[in-house]
Amino acid sequence: MDIEFVRSRFIKHFDGQTGNIYFSPGRINLIGEHTDYNGGFVFPGAIDKGIMAEVRPNGTDTIMCYSIDMKDRVEFKVNDPDGPRTTWARFIYGMVQEFKQLGVQVGGFNIAFAGDVPLGAGMSSSAAMESCFGCALNDLFANNEISKWDIVLAGQATEHKYIGVNCGIMDQFASVFGQEGKLMRLDCRSREFEYFPFEPKDHTLVLINSKVKHELVGSPYNDRRRSCENVVSALAEHFPGKHFETLRDAEPDELLAVENEVSTEDYRRAHFVLGEKERVLAVCDALNHGDYETVGRMMYETHEGLSKEYEVSCEELDYLNQLAREAGVTGSRIMGGGFGGCTINLVSNDVYDDFISTAIAKFKSRYGHAPEVYPVVISAGSHKVC
Template identity: 45%
Template sequence: MNTRNAVKKFEELFGTPEVIARAPGRVNIIGEHTDYNDGFVLPAAIDKEMVFVLRKNDLDKVQAYAIDLNKHGEFDLDNLSPQEGWINYIIGVVAETQKKGLKVRGFDVVFTSDVPLGAGMSSSAALECGLGTGLNSLFEGSLEPVDIALAGQAAEHNFAGVKCGIMDQFASTFGKENHVIRLDCRTQEIQHFPLNIEGYKLVLCNTNVAHSLASSEYNTRRAQCESGVEVIKTKYAEVKNLRDVTHEMLDECQAEMDKVVYDRCSYVVEENERLEEACHCLENQDLEGLGKQMYGSHKGLSEKYEVSCKELDFLVEQTLDKDYVLGARMMGGGFGGCTINLVKEEKVEAFIAEVGPAYKAAMGKDMTAYTVVIGDGAKAEQFLKA
C-alpha cells in the first residue's frame, strides 16, 4: 500500500495531514452466513488494507477524495442523510460514530485501498473501520475497538441497506498477525487461534463475477432463517436464533417447515459444527482436517444455502484432484467473489498457472489470484512529517 501517494495527494488538496489510519480487508477460513444467526465465524485480517489520511478543518462539513475512483465528495455535518455512491459510507461512519459518543467536527480525508472490490474480502468493512479508527484518533475520542466495529456494522445497516452480521468489522478491527479470530456473534467474545500453516499458503481465486445478487439475496436468506426459527419456537420457546437449534430440534419441526427454509437452517446448524471442528484442527495442527471442513462448508453453501454460482463451483472442483490443495471453498456473501484455497507453498505458482487457463476456457472470464498473509487489525497514528 502506497501511503506516501495518499499523503502526497492530501497535501496537494488540503495541506498537512494530522492522522494516518489504516484497516485491513479480511478472509474467512470457515463459518459463512452464520454471523447474523448468532453463530460462530473464523475470520482473519489480511495484508491488504485501506489507508486514510485526515485532518480537521474549520468548516462544518466533510471533504473527501477517493484516490482509486478519482472522485471528490462532500457533505454538511448537519445533514447526515444517506446519499448514493461511495460517499454514503463516509456519511454512515460519521453518523454512527457520533451515536457512539464521538464528537465529530469538520474534517478532510483522502483514502486509497488495495483491497480488491467485489472479491469477498470486505473492502466496505475496511473503509468503515479504518475511517472510524482515524476519526477516533483525530478527535481524541474514547471509542473502544468494539465501538468502532459496531459503528461500522450500523453504517452498513442504516446507510448501505445490508443487514450484515458483525464478522467483517470485527475481523478488520481485532485482527492479529498469524492468528484467526473465533468470534461468538451472540456474545461478541473473541478468541485468537494461531494459524500455523507453515509450508502452505492461502490463495484466493477471484471469479471476477460481480456478486450483484448478494445484497438482496443476503437479506432473503436472513429472512428465511428467521422464519425457520419462528417454526421451531412453537415447540422450543427458549430458542432465540439458529445458534440454539440442534439437528434433533430441526428434524422434529421439518414437517411444518418449507423445504427451502429447512435446508437453509440445516446448513447453518452444520456450519457451526464445522467451525468448532476446524478450531480443534487448528489446535492440533491438523491442516488436512481443516481442509475437509472447508470442503464441507462449500458443499453446504452451494447445495443447501444456494449462494454459490457455477464459477465458484468450478474453481472448487478444480482442486479436488490436486493433493497439494488441502481445502477450498467459496468465501463471502456469494454469487461471485473468491474461493479461498489452502495450497502447498511450492505449488502455488503451478496451481494458479493450471487453474487460471482452465477457468478461462470453461467460463470465458479471467481468474485473478491473490496470495494473502494474515496481519493486524485497524490502527491510527499521528502524522509526523519527515
C-alpha cells in the same frame, strides 16, 4: 499500501501540509457462512489489503475529502443535516455523525485516502473504509477514548443509515479487532470472541475471484433465512419445553425429529447450518493443534453443503472447487453469500504455482475470462501508521 503515495496525494491536494496516516484492513472469513442470522459463529481475520487515509484537522467546520482512487473531491459541513450525495463520501459523513452521537466533538478536517482491497471480491472494502475513518476520528477528536466495539457499531450504523445496506457486524469487527497471525471466532449472538493462531508456514491462503455475479429472480437470501425460521418454528412446536431462538439452539437429533414436519428444502438448509456450527468448532480445535489438513477438510465440507444443501453456489464456483480438489489443494470453498464471487483456498506451497496456473487456464478456457487471484496474509486490524 504505499504510505509515500498516499502522502504525496495529500500534500498535493491540501496545501503542502501533512497529517496522520491510518490503515484498516479488509477481511476474509475462513469458515462459517449463513450462520450469523442463525445465531452461530463466524471465523474471520483481517488481511494485508485495506484502506489507508491521511487526515489532518483544519480548524474549520468543513470536512474536505479526496478519494485518490476515484480522483474525486467532496466537501461538506460537520453539521450538514443531509450530507453529500457521493456514495464514497457518505462513508465519511456517516462515521462523523455516529461519532457525534457518541458525544465526540468532531471538527473539520482534510482527508485523502486510497485502497488496495479489490472491489467486488468479498473482502469488505466498505468496512475497511468505515474502520479507517473511525480509527482516525477516535485518535484526532476523542483522545482514543471510543471503544473498539463502538467503532464497529458506528461502522454498521453508517451502512444502515447512510448507505442503505443492512449488514451484520462481522466485517467491521474483523477490520477493527484483527491481529497478525490470528483468526477470530465471533459468537454472533453474544458478541463474545476468541483468537486462534493461523500461521501456516507451508501453506498460502488465496482467493480466486470468478468475477461472476448471478442475478437471481426473487430474494434468495430472504428465502434461505425464511427456511431457517420455518424450522425453528417447527422445533418450538415439537419441543414445547425448550426455547428455540434460532437454529443455534437446535441439536442434530432434534432436527431429525422434525424432518417430516418441514419441507425437504427447509430441512436441507437447516441441516447445513447445524453442520456448519460444528465445522467452525472443529476448525478452532484443529488450529490449536496446527492441524491444517482438518481445516482444509472442513472447508471442502462447507463448500459441499453450500452447493448441495443451502444451494447458494453456481457452476463457476463449483468448477473452481473441483479444480482445487484435482490439484490436491488442502482446502477450498465458496467465501461469502454465494451465487458468484470468490472461493477461498488453503494451498500447500508445493502445489501452489501449478494450481494457480492450471485454474486460470482452465477457467478461462471454459468461461471466456480469467479469474482474479489474491494471495492474502492474516494481518493487524485498524491502527495509526504514523
